[in-house]
Amino acid sequence: MRPSFVKYCSAVSVLFIATASIAQTTGMNYVLIKPGDTEQQIIAKAANVTPSARQLRWQQLELTAFFHFGVNTYTDKEWGTGKESPSIFNPVLFDAEQWIKTVKAAGFKQVIITAKHHDGFCLWPTNTTEHSVKSSPWKEGKGDVVKEVAAACKKYNVGFGVYLSPWDMNAPMYGTEAYNDFFVNQLTELLTQYGRVDEVWFDGANGEGPNGKKQVYDFNRWYAVIRKLQPAATIAIMGPDVRWVGTESGKGREQEWSVIPADENMMEKIADGSQKDVAFAPKGDKMQKDLGSREKIKDAKGLIWYPAETDVSIRPGWFYHAKEDDKVKSPQRLLDIYFSSVGYNSVLLLNIPPNKEGLLSASDVKSLEGFSALLRKTFTKNLAKGAIIKCSNGTNTNALLDQSYTTYFTTKGKDTTTTIDFTLPSAKTFDVLSVQENISIGQRVEKFVLEYKDGTEWKQLAEGSTIGYKRLLKFQPVTAKQVRLRILSSRLNPTLSSFGLYKLTE
Numbered sequence: 001m002r003p004s005f006v007k008y009c010s011a012v013s014v015l016f017i018a019t020a021s022i023a024q025t026t027g028m029n030y031v032l033i034k035p036g037d038t039e040q041q042i043i044a045k046a047a048n049v050t051p052s053a054r055q056l057r058w059q060q061l062e063l064t065a066f067f068h069f070g071v072n073t074y075t076d077k078e079w080g081t082g083k084e085s086p087s088i089f090n091p092v093l094f095d096a097e098q099w100i101k102t103v104k105a106a107g108f109k110q111v112i113i114t115a116k117h118h119d120g121f122c123l124w125p126t127n128t129t130e131h132s133v134k135s136s137p138w139k140e141g142k143g144d145v146v147k148e149v150a151a152a153c154k155k156y157n158v159g160f161g162v163y164l165s166p167w168d169m170n171a172p173m174y175g176t177e178a179y180n181d182f183f184v185n186q187l188t189e190l191l192t193q194y195g196r197v198d199e200v201w202f203d204g205a206n207g208e209g210p211n212g213k214k215q216v217y218d219f220n221r222w223y224a225v226i227r228k229l230q231p232a233a234t235i236a237i238m239g240p241d242v243r244w245v246g247t248e249s250g251k252g253r254e255q256e257w258s259v260i261p262a263d264e265n266m267m268e269k270i271a272d273g274s275q276k277d278v279a280f281a282p283k284g285d286k287m288q289k290d291l292g293s294r295e296k297i298k299d300a301k302g303l304i305w306y307p308a309e310t311d312v313s314i315r316p317g318w319f320y321h322a323k324e325d326d327k328v329k330s331p332q333r334l335l336d337i338y339f340s341s342v343g344y345n346s347v348l349l350l351n352i353p354p355n356k357e358g359l360l361s362a363s364d365v366k367s368l369e370g371f372s373a374l375l376r377k378t379f380t381k382n383l384a385k386g387a388i389i390k391c392s393n394g395t396n397t398n399a400l401l402d403q404s405y406t407t408y409f410t411t412k413g414k415d416t417t418t419t420i421d422f423t424l425p426s427a428k429t430f431d432v433l434s435v436q437e438n439i440s441i442g443q444r445v446e447k448f449v450l451e452y453k454d455g456t457e458w459k460q461l462a463e464g465s466t467i468g469y470k471r472l473l474k475f476q477p478v479t480a481k482q483v484r485l486r487i488l489s490s491r492l493n494p495t496l497s498s499f500g501l502y503k504l505t506e
């Protein structure tokens, strides 16, 4: 369904905007590689690239929810035509609080509503077109889905984001420069009428409009509008802050670098040295298996912090279809997806499509409840708690178990490898490792192993390459009192915020 990412990127270039209102963390989220930099210097530069404040906040959300809702909900289609009559939109039991309360209870920290999908139907009473809720029978044309979702998010302290499809099969001016103005007006309404917006999600699909023409999207102009009106919002997918993981399966990469090479156009802007923040649309194929290893960055001209988001639907389709009521992913499947998204240094964006009544369906709610129960059962009790930690070349070992993300363990001097020994208060049975780098310092670890002591012998339990914000690894259950984490390769001193051992429920 999703056209290739390469195709998305054809019509875009680069823009850098200084944003005084968003402070950087310890460093910058991009770096220039100078001609003559050695490979070692490039690796060190990569290790010091850090997320912007908005990227760091977004990464820490871990779980975010997508709501695909609109005329497709009523036509049983995944993509509309732009010719749907607004009269079909009538969610008689619509209850945004039910959506938000349900996802919040399941652990989700932010949501994104499809304010407009490719069919052009707007879920808010926009002044830009009649093709909206205003022309529907719902609440006699006085309803506003975006407003009610934003209000529920505010009430329950959940982040709020909007999906605004650049492709619009209904707008008569689509395919002409006037459409970019129309789009700016739509964005401006969404970013000024509903309070704080935390994420703006742009799909790159670029099909034909009602007159058969395609549009050249003015992404740079749109980014400037967002940075001006909502500087804290991340701009995702066809945007500078968050990249698509490359699949819609819920499975990210085991080796997931958040620091990847910047493209050519971007470099020209970095090179003038005057910019404080980046805003550029992605180029190139983000579906490759490896985006940021040494091999990938050694010939780069610049590097950027550009983390992955894993979007997947709880059902086969993005929109609600009654025939998929019995195809909702099970709690166990959702837990697996959690391991292969959040546990692979990504943020999960799970789509839960509201039904024709305007509610999340019973089957989806049940599955979400089951998922959160599994999450809680698995991760509430860190079996490493109370361990005595020893590390001959490390400082601040207590930070590994103190439940604070900001405190962190690191190595002394220039050491990039280390072994951290944990002696648990008593022998424990576990089958999950959770480990986190402090990404506000950078992403550094390239190879690590977890071992346990069996009698007098150390045996390997699990191994991994990247860690990033969070890495989860499953292995065969083992009962042990002594375990050790060995960092075998890191781009600079590794900085670890947390270490956990857990047991999956039977």
Ligand code: FUL
Binding pocket: 001, 002, 003, 078, 203, 204, 205, 311, 318
């Ligand atoms: C795709 C769209 O075409 C789908 O309909 C859906 O919105 C998905 C999240 O992105 O590219």
